[in-house]
Amino acid sequence: MATGIRDKVVILGMGCTKFGERWDTGPEQLMVEAFEEALKDAGVERKQIQAAWFGSAMDEVNVGKSAVPLSMGVRLPEIPVTRVENFCATGTEAFRGACYAVAAGVYDITLALGCEKLKDTGYGGLPGTNTGATRTAQWLPATSAPGTFAQLASAYAAKYKVPMEDLKRAMAQVSVKSHANGSINPKAHLRKKVSIEEVMAAPLIAYPLGLFDCCGVSDGSACAIVTTPEIAKAMGKKDLVSVKSLQIAVSNGAEVGYNNWDGDHFVTTAKASKRAYEEAGVRNPREEISMMEVHDCFSITELVTMEDLYISDRGGAVKDILEGFYNADGKVPCQIDGGLKCFGHPIGASGLRMLYEMYLQLQGRAGQRQLPNPRHGLTHNLGGMPYQNVCSISIVGRYGD
Amino acid sequence: MIGITAFGGYIPRLRLSRKSIVQHIGWLNPAIAGGAQGERSMCNFDEDSLTMAVAAALDCLVGQNKQGVDSLYLASTTLPFADRLNAGIVSTALNLRDDIVTADFGSTQRAGTTALIAGLQAIKSGDKKKVLVTASDKRETKAASPYEMWFGDGAASVLLSDENVIAEFKGSHTVSLDFVDHYRGSLKQYDYNWEERWIRDEGYAKIVPQAIRGLMAKLEITMADVDKLIFPCFIKREHAGIAKALGATPEKVVDNMHEVCGETGVAHPLAMLVSTLEAAKPGERIIVAGYGQGCEALYFQVTDAIQDLPPRAGIRGSLASKETTDNYMKFLKWRNLLLTEAGIRGEAPTQHPLTAMWRQRKQLLGLVGGKCRKCGTPQFPKTDICVNPECRTAHTQDDYEFATVPATVKTFTGDNLAASVNPPNIYGMVQFQGGGRLVADFTDCKLADVKVGMPVKMSFRIHAEDKERGFTGYFWRAVPIV
Numbered sequence: 025m026a027t028g029i030r031d032k033v034v035i036l037g038m039g040c041t042k043f044g045e046r047w048d049t050g051p052e053q054l055m056v057e058a059f060e061e062a063l064k065d066a067g068v069e070r071k072q073i074q075a076a077w078f079g080s081a082m083d084e085v086n087v088g089k090s091a092v093p094l095s096m097g098v099r100l101p102e103i104p105v106t107r108v109e110n111f112c113a114t115g116t117e118a119f120r121g122a123c124y125a126v127a128a129g130v131y132d133i134t135l136a137l138g139c140e141k142l143k144d145t146g147y148g149g150l151p152g153t154n155t156g157a158t159r160t161a162q163w164l165p166a167t168s169a170p171g172t173f174a175q176l177a178s179a180y181a182a183k184y185k186v187p188m189e190d191l192k193r194a195m196a197q198v199s200v201k202s203h204a205n206g207s208i209n210p211k212a213h214l215r216k217k218v219s220i221e222e223v224m225a226a227p228l229i230a231y232p233l234g235l236f237d238c239c240g241v242s243d244g245s246a247c248a249i250v251t252t253p254e255i256a257k258a259m260g261k262k263d264l265v266s267v268k269s270l271q272i273a274v275s276n277g278a279e280v281g282y283n284n285w286d287g288d289h290f291v292t293t294a295k296a297s298k299r300a301y302e303e304a305g306v307r308n309p310r311e312e313i314s315m316m317e318v319h320d321c322f323s324i325t326e327l328v329t330m331e332d333l334y335i336s337d338r339g340g341a342v343k344d345i346l347e348g349f350y351n352a353d354g355k356v357p358c359q360i361d362g363g364l365k366c367f368g369h370p371i372g373a374s375g376l377r378m379l380y381e382m383y384l385q386l387q388g389r390a391g392q393r394q395l396p397n398p399r400h401g402l403t404h405n406l407g408g409m410p411y412q413n414v415c416s417i418s419i420v421g422r423y424g425d
Numbered sequence: 426m427i428g429i430t431a432f433g434g435y436i437p438r439l440r441l442s443r444k445s446i447v448q449h450i451g452w453l454n455p456a457i458a459g460g461a462q463g464e465r466s467m468c469n470f471d472e473d474s475l476t477m478a479v480a481a482a483l484d485c486l487v488g489q490n491k492q493g494v495d496s497l498y499l500a501s502t503t504l505p506f507a508d509r510l511n512a513g514i515v516s517t518a519l520n521l522r523d524d525i526v527t528a529d530f531g532s533t534q535r536a537g538t539t540a541l542i543a544g545l546q547a548i549k550s551g552d553k554k555k556v557l558v559t560a561s562d563k564r565e566t567k568a569a570s571p572y573e574m575w576f577g578d579g580a581a582s583v584l585l586s587d588e589n590v591i592a593e594f595k596g597s598h599t600v601s602l603d604f605v606d607h608y609r610g611s612l613k614q615y616d617y618n619w620e621e622r623w624i625r626d627e628g629y630a631k632i633v634p635q636a637i638r639g640l641m642a643k644l645e646i647t648m649a650d651v652d653k654l655i656f657p658c659f660i661k662r663e664h665a666g667i668a669k670a671l672g673a674t675p676e677k678v679v680d681n682m683h684e685v686c687g688e689t690g691v692a693h694p695l696a697m698l699v700s701t702l703e704a705a706k707p708g709e710r711i712i713v714a715g716y717g718q719g720c721e722a723l724y725f726q727v728t729d730a731i732q733d734l735p736p737r738a739g740i741r742g743s744l745a746s747k748e749t750t751d752n753y754m755k756f757l758k759w760r761n762l763l764l765t766e767a768g769i770r771g772e773a774p775t776q777h778p779l780t781a782m783w784r785q786r787k788q789l790l791g792l793v794g795g796k797c798r799k800c801g802t803p804q805f806p807k808t809d810i811c812v813n814p815e816c817r818t819a820h821t822q823d824d825y826e827f828a829t830v831p832a833t834v835k836t837f838t839g840d841n842l843a844a845s846v847n848p849p850n851i852y853g854m855v856q857f858q859g860g861g862r863l864v865a866d867f868t869d870c871k872l873a874d875v876k877v878g879m880p881v882k883m884s885f886r887i888h889a890e891d892k893e894r895g896f897t898g899y900f901w902r903a904v905p906i907v
Binding site for chain 1: 768769770777778781782785788789802804805808812813814835836837838839840841842843844845849850852853854856860861862864865866872877878888889898900901
């Protein structure tokens with residue numbers, strides 16, 4: 025009988041580059057930067073790593089296909105290296121691969137590294153991924169990421185009869201809070217506070233999303249080295265940060281093709297979060313989750329995700345957000361490192377970047393951002409579009425808790 | 426009795442104020458001010474001759490059993506493909522049967538009436554039971570050309586049969602003359618025009634009467650036996666003059682639609698005919714003539730059955746449903762007369778995979794999805810396994826047409842980032858009545874008018890153009906009904 029991942033794997037060490045427009049840094053250098061920090065933090069040598077998982081999403085503009093870029097980038101000694109790609113869940117998928125290999129007892133120490141170099145495209149925003157010869161390119165609209173996610177807002181406002189102006193205000197507060205958090209994080213891409221008025225007055229990108237409703241597009245890399253609790257303890261490690269849950273849910277076409285989804289939330293997130301709480305032994309997430317890093321690619325994504333994670337009630341996120349429930353000093357601080365919005369979003373690295381913050385917080389190493397005695401940290405990625413996507417949820421906490 | 430059993434029309438919703446053309450570019454050619462009355466019809470950025478032909482044909486087929494259509498004739502001089510049967514695209518878009526005759530008629534402005542006569546002959550011979558004739562034109566002109574003022578975009582369609590005839594065909598007469606008032610070389614985009622005075626005096630004024638007098642002589646009728654006289658001539662004064670010379674009193678002369686639309690090329694005689702039939706009473710007798718390298722004229726008499734034809738938009742309905750613009754720059758941009766910056770984002774590859782398009786031809790051109798035999802769920806696209814989470818049965822889907830199913834807006838946005846020549850790019854999810862949904866482009870609308878829950882209808886449009894390779898891809902878009 026399968027028993028899940030809870031407390032079978034612990035994080036030995038992590039690393040994360042500064043995210044941002046790293047004009048002077050190539051992907052191979054970004055990988056080395058994250059890898060060196062993780063190696064030092066874990067206190068292991070390169071040769072102790074037995075297998076590795078590499079996450080990169082946009083091979084069109086990035087490091088290219090296969091696991092070769094990682095193996096060459098950090099000079100791994102011909103060990104098994106696997107490249108994974110699953111939209112914005114890519115970084116978390118790399119972590120999942122590394123954890124499952126350790127949990128299966130196949131390896132003692134494994135590595136997960138995600139990297140994305142997005143600022144070599146020549147324009148802002150994410151690169152397009154349609155190659156022309158795909159099944160859907162012949163009929164889907166010419167979309168952008170903001171355009172696909174923006175539709176959550178029109179649907180949410182219609183379903184809950186929220187005036188768009190009020191919804192826009194709550195969405196603005198999502199960004200205001202992340203900017204405040206990011207402003208005190210030295211590794212964050214955007215480090216400037218903004219006001220609700222500034223956010224609401226920003227130029228429209230895709231109705232109703234304005235510029236400040238959209239996360240940045242960044243270069244960056246993040247890395248984790250994992251092992252079993254027994255090995256970590258034998259190495260003399262204390263305050264072990266343990267993996268409590270790793271869940272993925274992927275759309276099967278029901279949202280976009282069947283008739284019972286209103287376009288206002290994520291079916292996958294609602295499913296994955298339920299499974300994650302069960303795997304981690306969380307009964308009441310609103311009370312038991314201490315902190316979260318969710319996929320705030322757009323402010324409206326974060327807003328509706330609060331409901332799909334069962335932290336806010338259905339239709340209740342607007343009120344919670346405006347009351348500061350998710351602020352750094354709120355009940356469940358969200359995007360304490362600045363989030364995708366301000367820390368940045370190099371796609372393949374983002375899932376690992378979120379875990380990096382949870383790991384630092386649980387070890388009491390988050391500096392100015394440190395939360396008092398956090399217990400369960402949740403990370404969430406959402407890749408694709410609201411009507412067709414990949415959702416990943418991870419929960420980490422103290423070993424044995 | 427053989428003749429017309431149904432008709433339909435389509436004029437694009439956008440109209441360009443002719444004054445705005447003069448205001449913007451009259452300085453370069455002040456003579457164009459002479460034609461600056463009213464407005465001309467103007468294709469949206471996602472419309473061409475083919476999409477208008479489909480729209481007119483759909484309008485014509487309202488209330489008709491389209492499975493009975495056994496021939497489809499498409500007439501135009503501005504079709505997107507020189508070597509790929511354009512009528513075949515229209516036939517697939519309409520989801521007609523595979524075992525029918527499809528043919529393109531072109532190369533002359535009278536191709537519309539030529540296709541009409543050919544269709545009537547096919548019915549008369551007894552070889553065909555239902556022939557759908559659709560004519561459409563979107564003629565390109567250079568900026569500041571007088572023809573830019575005279576021309577409009579549009580399409581018209583008639584269904585021919587020997588049953589339920591609403592306008593009986595009595596006879597036709599053709600005069601073929603290689604009179605070259607203008608020409609368009611086979612690899613050229615624009616017409617080369619000779620002097621208007623010669624076109625007027627030696628062309629229209631002599632050749633149109635020759636064909637119409639020939640028809641009347643052949644059928645032994647006089648202008649007293651004609652209630653409506655239809656022939657194209659973009660020079661308004663000459664149009665009236667020719668009618669007068671033929672003995673037609675002004676109330677018999679069908680307006681050339683200059684002020685409200687402009688001349689729609691090959692479609693024009695049919696558009697004027699459809700517009701006339703829309704208001705025709707039983708017993709009315711109509712002559713319609715097409716002009717170009719000669720002239721051909723047909724004689725019809727309206728029957729009682731016209732009163733039973735279900736309502737349709739037609740030419741008059743399309744003309745009434747309009748948005749007038751004075752944005753001449755938009756016209757220039759969409760007619761590829763203005764080189765603009767698209768940014769690096771606009772450099773995405775646009776090659777169309779012909780293999781995949783063949784496999785998905787019904788889906789892409791006909792908006793045909795599937796309907797599960799087990800649970801009854803309509804769905805798009807049609808797949809091997811039912812999309813209903815409670816069903817998921819394999820291999821149970823029959824073809825299901827979404828093109829004319831009423832739908833509503835489920836979600837939407839107006840995207841300023843996505844590459845578009847008509848920003849913001851408006852798109853969203855559309856929910857069909859009775860089930861099935863689709864993420865679709867929206868068109869013929871303004872962002873401010875779009876609301877969740879509002880009704881939409883589907884419209885066949887250009888989806889993407891591969892200008893480098895000369896390919897136009899089509900799909901269906903949602904038109905919000907404001």
